[in-house]
Amino acid sequence: MKNLKKNAFRLVVLFVFLGGNVFAQGDKKSAAILEAMSNKYQKIKSFKAAFTYTPEGGTPLKGEATVKGTKFRLKMAGQEIFNDGKLMATYIKETNEVNLQDFDPTASGDLDPTRIYSAYKKGFKNAFVKEKKEGAKTLEVVELTSTNKSSQVDKVQIEVNKADKSISSWKIFQKNGQEVVYKVDQFQPDVAVADTYFTFNSKQYPGVEVVDLR
Numbered sequence: 001m002k003n004l005k006k007n008a009f010r011l012v013v014l015f016v017f018l019g020g021n022v023f024a025q026g027d028k029k030s031a032a033i034l035e036a037m038s039n040k041y042q043k044i045k046s047f048k049a050a051f052t053y054t055p056e057g058g059t060p061l062k063g064e065a066t067v068k069g070t071k072f073r074l075k076m077a078g079q080e081i082f083n084d085g086k087l088m089a090t091y092i093k094e095t096n097e098v099n100l101q102d103f104d105p106t107a108s109g110d111l112d113p114t115r116i117y118s119a120y121k122k123g124f125k126n127a128f129v130k131e132k133k134e135g136a137k138t139l140e141v142v143e144l145t146s147t148n149k150s151s152q153v154d155k156v157q158i159e160v161n162k163a164d165k166s167i168s169s170w171k172i173f174q175k176n177g178q179e180v181v182y183k184v185d186q187f188q189p190d191v192a193v194a195d196t197y198f199t200f201n202s203k204q205y206p207g208v209e210v211v212d213l214r
Contacts, residue, residue: 089200
């Protein structure tokens with residue numbers, strides 16, 4: 001469950017990161033691609049995304065994320081994570097149990113959303129890798145390599161649709177050798193969502209066992 005939370009959080013934060021000015025040193029072509037992509041996403045105030053998450057050597061999993069600022073709600077692998085910016089609640093469907101804990105953005109280190117813009121400006125260098133075809137689409141592949149020795153992430157490879165600069169997928173390479181791929185299946189920008197959507201409501205889950213870890 002710990003790894004699921006970490007990867008889920010990274011997914012959301014990478015979406016947030018893509019909305020800001022995240023460019024470090026690198027070649028002009030990759031910087032231009034990142035800037036065009038950023039201009040597209042930084043105008044989005046909220047979104048809902050369906051995605052496929054594939055851990056290295058594992059079975060692909062379908063998931064759904066709804067994000068509004070630093071608040072998010074994520075469904076994946078029989079779990080649902082609620083985060084209202086202060087409290088994180090992880091609901092486990094199989095056991096009808098929810099774990100509550102204070103939200104600590106610093107726990108994700110260089111992927112902390114409160115530092116994400118400056119972290120990526122200073123902690124990564126970017127490079128254009130190649131163009132590739134995927135069906136009728138042409139994808140531009142950009143690689144962000146960490147310059148932070150203490151980071152758990154070695155590099156992030158992002159595939160961008162050349163036509164509209166939307167994100168198609170990204171692959172995270174961790175320094176321990178593990179790789180994780182996220183592919184965006186559907187993306188809905190500027191969805192109307194109330195703040196209460198990101199708060200766990202025990203009344204909606206009859207008989208739920210609440211485990212308070214605060």
